[in-house]
Amino acid sequence: AEFDQNATTLIEAKDLSFTYPERQNRALENLNLTIQKGKKVAILGKTGSGKSTLLQLLVRNYDANQGELFLAGKPIADYAEDTLRSQFCFLTQRVHVFSDTLRQNLQFASAVNIPDEKMIEVLNQVGLGKLLEQEQGLDIWLGDGGRPLSGGEQRRLGLARILLNDAPILLLDEPTEGLDRETERQILRLILAHAENKTLIMVTHRLTAIEQFDELCVIDEAKLIEKGTYAELLQLEKGFFKQLVERV
Incomplete structure (x- = not known):
């Protein structure tokens, strides 16, 4: 199927249910959700509540057991894999570091050639500027036989790839996990600026x-139990979100 660039309803889930193979409990149950093009949507919930599952179904790492999932008005299964890949930029919780140069690890984010200046700018923005202090610069080797990256550095490398990627839909799974509050604010500022003309779906349990x-x-x-703007959810008398905010 061709992707309709002009569709205003970008993602639609109808009675979507899914259980991971080898597991008993449903990860998603009867999810009904519509996401309009260009919106910034946060999916909140406790760890293990099923909030990352929608992202996995969107990139077709899995297919739903029941219900339907539409992208730009067409069933998601109708699209070729490379069509989906060109629409989505997906930051998973586990960032893969290739056994290659830092340059190649970043270039991986884009089909077109990324200028060195742009890579350097983004590395500094996400707090990985110190990787450039070696004389190899962007040619420093990462992964096997190269400089090992800590968990936090891997996460920042993933964020750098996001900021260098041009896909119109960003899917971010806990992008600021393990970062301190101040860094988290700065990173979210970068993400929201980058996503200004894109659609952003971010899974998080932080506020x-x-x-x-x-x-x-x-x-x-x-189950999807509450949906609305920040102000709307704070109005819900015994709302789950309201309790979360008041607990912080």
Whole structure:
């Protein structure tokens, strides 16, 4: 299927249910959700509540057991893999570091050639400027036989790839996990600026800068239990989100 660039309803889930292979409990149950093009959507919930599952289904790492998932008005299964890949930029919780140069590890984010200046600028923005202190610069070798990256550095490398990627839909799974509050604010600022003309779906269990998102979706025990703007969710008398905010 061709991707309709002009579709205003970008993602639509209808009665979507999914259980991971080898597991008993549903990861998503009867999810109904519509996401409009250009919106910034945060998916909130406790660890293990099923909030990352929607991202996995969107990139077709798995297919739903029940219900339907549409992208730009067409069933997601109708698209070729490379069509999906050109639409989505997906930051998973585990960032893969290739056994290659830093330059190649960043170039991987884009089909077109990224200028060195741009790579250097983004590395400094995400706090990886110190990797450039060696004389090899962008040719420093990472991964096997090269400089090992800590968990936090891997996460920042993933963020650098996001900022260098031009795909119109960003899917971010806990992008600021393990970062301190101040760094998290700075990184979210970069992400939101980069996503200004894109659609952003971010899974998180943290509440930093959450009021800057157009819509919040709260998932608990595989079900979508609350949906609305920050202000709307704070109005819900015994709301799950309201309790989260008041607990912080």
